[in-house]
Amino acid sequence: MLLFGTSAFDYFCARQISNGISKKTFLVLSVLTNIGVLFAFKYFVPVANYFIYEYNRAECMWSEDELLSNLIIPAGLSFYTFQSLSYTIDVYREKYKAADKFYEFLLYVSFFPHMVAGPIVRYKDLMPQFKVVQFFKSIDWENFAKLTIWGYFKKMVIADNLSKLVTPVFNDVNSFNSLEILLAGFLFVVQVYCDFSGYSDIATGVSKLFGINLSLNWRRPLLSKSLHEFWTRNHISITTWFRDYLYISLGGNRVTYVRWLLNIFLVFVISGAWHGANLTFVIWGVMHGVVYIFEILIQKKWPHYKANKYLGWLYLVSFHTISLIAFRALSVNDLGIMYDKLFCHLSFTNGIGHIILINDRLFFYLCLFLVMILFVKELLEENNSILSIKEKLRPVTYILLLIALFVIGDFNANEFIYFQF
Amino acid sequence: MIKKVLIYLLFFIIGIYAVREFIYIGIRKNKHGVYEKYNTMFLKKNAYDVVFLGSSRAETHFNPRIFDSITGTFSYNLGVTGATPRIAFAVLKAYCSKSEMPKHIIFDLDFHFLKYGIDTIRHFPRYFPFLSNQTLLKEFSGIDSRFVSFKCNPLHSLPYSNFRALAASLHGWVGVTGKYDTTYYKGYASVIFNEFPHIKTRRPFYGFIHPRERQYIDSIINFSRQNHINLILVTSPMFKGAEEEMLNKKAVIKQLQNIAKINKIEYWDMSKSAYSNKEDYFTDNFHMTSKGARLFTLGFAFNFTQYFHRK
Numbered sequence: 001m002l003l004f005g006t007s008a009f010d011y012f013c014a015r016q017i018s019n020g021i022s023k024k025t026f027l028v029l030s031v032l033t034n035i036g037v038l039f040a041f042k043y044f045v046p047v048a049n050y051f052i053y054e055y056n057r058a059e060c061m062w063s064e065d066e067l068l069s070n071l072i073i074p075a076g077l078s079f080y081t082f083q084s085l086s087y088t089i090d091v092y093r094e095k096y097k098a099a100d101k102f103y104e105f106l107l108y109v110s111f112f113p114h115m116v117a118g119p120i121v122r123y124k125d126l127m128p129q130f131k132v133v134q135f136f137k138s139i140d141w142e143n144f145a146k147l148t149i150w151g152y153f154k155k156m157v158i159a160d161n162l163s164k165l166v167t168p169v170f171n172d173v174n175s176f177n178s179l180e181i182l183l184a185g186f187l188f189v190v191q192v193y194c195d196f197s198g199y200s201d202i203a204t205g206v207s208k209l210f211g212i213n214l215s216l217n218w219r220r221p222l223l224s225k226s227l228h229e230f231w232t233r234n235h236i237s238i239t240t241w242f243r244d245y246l247y248i249s250l251g252g253n254r255v256t257y258v259r260w261l262l263n264i265f266l267v268f269v270i271s272g273a274w275h276g277a278n279l280t281f282v283i284w285g286v287m288h289g290v291v292y293i294f295e296i297l298i299q300k301k302w303p304h305y306k307a308n309k310y311l312g313w314l315y316l317v318s319f320h321t322i323s324l325i326a327f328r329a330l331s332v333n334d335l336g337i338m339y340d341k342l343f344c345h346l347s348f349t350n351g352i353g354h355i356i357l358i359n360d361r362l363f364f365y366l367c368l369f370l371v372m373i374l375f376v377k378e379l380l381e382e383n384n385s386i387l388s389i390k391e392k393l394r395p396v397t398y399i400l401l402l403i404a405l406f407v408i409g410d411f412n413a414n415e416f417i418y419f420q421f
Numbered sequence: 422m423i424k425k426v427l428i429y430l431l432f433f434i435i436g437i438y439a440v441r442e443f444i445y446i447g448i449r450k451n452k453h454g455v456y457e458k459y460n461t462m463f464l465k466k467n468a469y470d471v472v473f474l475g476s477s478r479a480e481t482h483f484n485p486r487i488f489d490s491i492t493g494t495f496s497y498n499l500g501v502t503g504a505t506p507r508i509a510f511a512v513l514k515a516y517c518s519k520s521e522m523p524k525h526i527i528f529d530l531d532f533h534f535l536k537y538g539i540d541t542i543r544h545f546p547r548y549f550p551f552l553s554n555q556t557l558l559k560e561f562s563g564i565d566s567r568f569v570s571f572k573c574n575p576l577h578s579l580p581y582s583n584f585r586a587l588a589a590s591l592h593g594w595v596g597v598t599g600k601y602d603t604t605y606y607k608g609y610a611s612v613i614f615n616e617f618p619h620i621k622t623r624r625p626f627y628g629f630i631h632p633r634e635r636q637y638i639d640s641i642i643n644f645s646r647q648n649h650i651n652l653i654l655v656t657s658p659m660f661k662g663a664e665e666e667m668l669n670k671k672a673v674i675k676q677l678q679n680i681a682k683i684n685k686i687e688y689w690d691m692s693k694s695a696y697s698n699k700e701d702y703f704t705d706n707f708h709m710t711s712k713g714a715r716l717f718t719l720g721f722a723f724n725f726t727q728y729f730h731r732k
Contacts, residue, residue, distance in 0.1 A: 362588045411580035
């Protein structure tokens with residue numbers, strides 16, 4: 001209902017804009033409606049719950065029924081809202097004309113493979129494909145199989161198994177030492193990447209069944225050597241969305257130098273806050289904003305400086321780990337405890353003994369092996385060495401991945417992390 | 422293209438069957454732990470005099486090492502987690518299909534599993550490697566129809582087994598023991614007190630014997646009678662908190678006494694005993710620690726010996 005309602009409204013607004021009727025008014029109406037829906041679900045419910053809880057506690061009338069906890073955030077709300085928004089803004093910017101038929105626009109917004117967690121595809125990229133493809137006649141079976149198998153492997157084998165080590169650490173930060181928190185942070189980096197990019201791979205693979213090519217969304221971000229490079233490789237469609245519709249709307253780089261830096265900082269803070277009503281997300285955004293600007297300043301001061309690629313990778317992975325610890329922390333208090341352990345009171349007692357004992361020694365080593373598999377594949381792809389693997393051996397690899405999916409995959413229907421956003 | 426896809430599919434299917442066989446063989450190679458127990462129960466030929474039957478309460482309360490040393494018998498614990506009378510009966514039949522008939526069955530009646538009339542096979546993936554026991558397959562597929570598919574189709578069974586099965590299999594192949602494997606002895610699982618340090622009173626409930634569960638208690642009685650096995654019904658100790666948790670314990674015990682009387686068999690109500698007040702003998706209201714189980718088995722074994730002297 002929500003999807004249908006907002007889509008109908010955006011379709012109407014775009015038609016009015018395209019016809020030149022009160023262009024600005026309809027654009028503002030569309031933007032406010034979409035942002036309003038997003039805001040209502042992401043911030044109003046948690047904030048209202050907080051006040052109800054505090055009020056009940058003060059009045060000693062605690063009752064769970066009175067909380068709005070039953071209101072569920074629709075899966076993928078952000079992603080189809082962003083798609084819809086990009087459409088009206090592009091029509092306003094006269095990049096293309098508004099869709100003639102409502103069902104065409106609805107098809108664009110609700111194309112199911114990528115609807116809930118991206119990639120965010122622009123109208124001008126998707127709609128022409130819908131108009132020319134002959135469904136089920138030109139199916140790219142090979143890429144469908146490769147992408148979906150690898151996507152499911154990343155999600156169900158790597159991400160879901162790693163979550164069994166990561167979740168207990170973040171749920172009980174007091175019980176783990178500095179080294180274990182750092183390790184859990186790194187494993188979470190891999191988990192989020194596999195979870196999110198796994199979905200994109202599956203979505204891209206399933207789209208091949210309809211003859212649709214979705215845009216490339218991930219370009220091995222964990223092999224980046226700087227934060228700049230990272231943001232050109234990580235969830236490309238959402239990064240470019242923020243660039244095109246937020247950063248450029250703020251003035252982009254056609255402003256004073258200080259204002260330009262401020263624009264960059266604001267984009268990161270807003271993208272952090274977009275994740276939800278928890279201060280930890282904003283802290284994550286602030287950290288990325290600050291370090292990104294820091295890299296710009298370094299580049300300006302020493303334009304020819306080029307860091308050693310291994311050091312660069314180590315810097316990126318370390319920073320990404322530290323910042324994602326903020327992202328994953330359950331509260332600011334927990335984050336304080338973890339950062340205190342990482343930066344003020346380092347302790348390595350028992351090494352990583354507790355984290356190994358969470359599940360099973362063998363399970364821990366299996367998780368490390370899975371991380372290794374991921375990095376080896378990414379490195380082979382990065383250096384184009386994957387093409388040198390004999391053609392006859394490649395199917396064997398995918399068959400083995402598929403078997404591994406059934407043997408060590410987690411079939412307990414863990415939802416994708418980004419469904420909640 | 423179609424030919425290529427079919428060849429890949431064929432390789433995948435052969436691969437998945439081979440991997441499953443590798444996992445199951447490894448599991449059956451375990452020399453300790455729960456899988457060794459299931460292997461003994463369902464695949465080996467045994468000749469035990471006494472078997473203990475029931476749910477996790479039976480599994481954790483009757484220690485064959487102590488029982489054998491007092492009574493001079495040769496016993497085994499067939500208790501499995503979450504066993505309703507129907508599941509206990511299925512386990513007994515599967516055991517007897519491979520082994521010699523025992524002389525005595527000690528059936529611990531768990532009040533929790535008498536009232537539902539619904540069978541859920543707890544930890545069902547643990548049984549997959551042992552489905553070559555046709556009686557087990559027949560009985561369990563009568564309870565859960567998916568079991569036939571679990572036996573034939575690895576794409577259905579493997580996702581339920583998950584990493585745990587692979588780990589147990591590797592333990593079997595390599596010949597090492599897992600974390601909890603050493604807590605098992607002849608089917609008895611000892612529970613260390615510190616693992617569950619809190620005894621909590623849960624929501625109180627009214628117990629009763631569901632007609633369907635009654636039917637399976639009768640089946641076990643008839644099975645024992647037909648095979649000339651001496652059956653003793655028992656209710657093993659409960660913590661004092663169980664009195665608050667189960668609101669009509671006396672009434673249920675009375676019903677069980679009636680069943681025993683009608684069928685002319687023994688029913689020993691040991692639910693309230695000298696240890697019922699001691700916290701370190703229990704992990705929760707219905708399960709004893711290894712310390713409590715040791716004392717209980719000792720007392721039970723003496724009762725058992727005296728009963729035979731009397732007889």
